[in-house]
Amino acid sequence: MQRRKFLLTALALAAPLPAMAAAIPVKLYKNPNCYCCDLYAKHLEENGFKVELINTTDMASIKQRYNVPEKLEGCHTALVEGYVVEALVPAQFVQRMLKEHRAIRGIALPGMPVGAPGMPGAKSRPLNVYTLDSSSPPQVFASF
Numbered sequence: 001m002q003r004r005k006f007l008l009t010a011l012a013l014a015a016p017l018p019a020m021a022a023a024i025p026v027k028l029y030k031n032p033n034c035y036c037c038d039l040y041a042k043h044l045e046e047n048g049f050k051v052e053l054i055n056t057t058d059m060a061s062i063k064q065r066y067n068v069p070e071k072l073e074g075c076h077t078a079l080v081e082g083y084v085v086e087a088l089v090p091a092q093f094v095q096r097m098l099k100e101h102r103a104i105r106g107i108a109l110p111g112m113p114v115g116a117p118g119m120p121g122a123k124s125r126p127l128n129v130y131t132l133d134s135s136s137p138p139q140v141f142a143s144f
């Protein structure tokens with residue numbers, strides 16, 4: 001009897017929390033010296049993603065590998081369900097892209113603008129998130 005109770009308790013403790021099971025995995029390539037990427041990863045984790053951080057000092061080849069146009073580059077590059085998420089794109093827009101199954105390669109928020117997740121402060125103007133697409137030039141995906 002005692003042993004059975006112990007087993008049940010052990011099973012209950014080993015069971016994953018529902019919220020964790022539902023988290024969407026993200027691979028995020030970043031320069032180890034860039035701090036805003038860490039804050040951004042935290043922002044994603046607070047919004048239902050599970051982020052694996054991969055440090056590299058050669059971000060240039062990551063941008064090249066995932067075909068991020070120079071004018072849309074930010075500090076880090078993330079991969080989510082086959083999409084590229086370049087830099088500090090708010091989690092809500094990543095979720096929207098995944099939900100809509102958009103036929104694009106990904107989305108990007110160029111630069112490291114103040115007011116984006118990971119860059120605390122007030123925006124000086126609305127910020128645009130652009131599409132990454134192989135067949136057409138970047139279009140505004142969202143503004144915030």
Ligand SMILES: [Cu+2]
Pocket residue numbers: 034035036037038075076
């Ligand atoms: Cu950064």
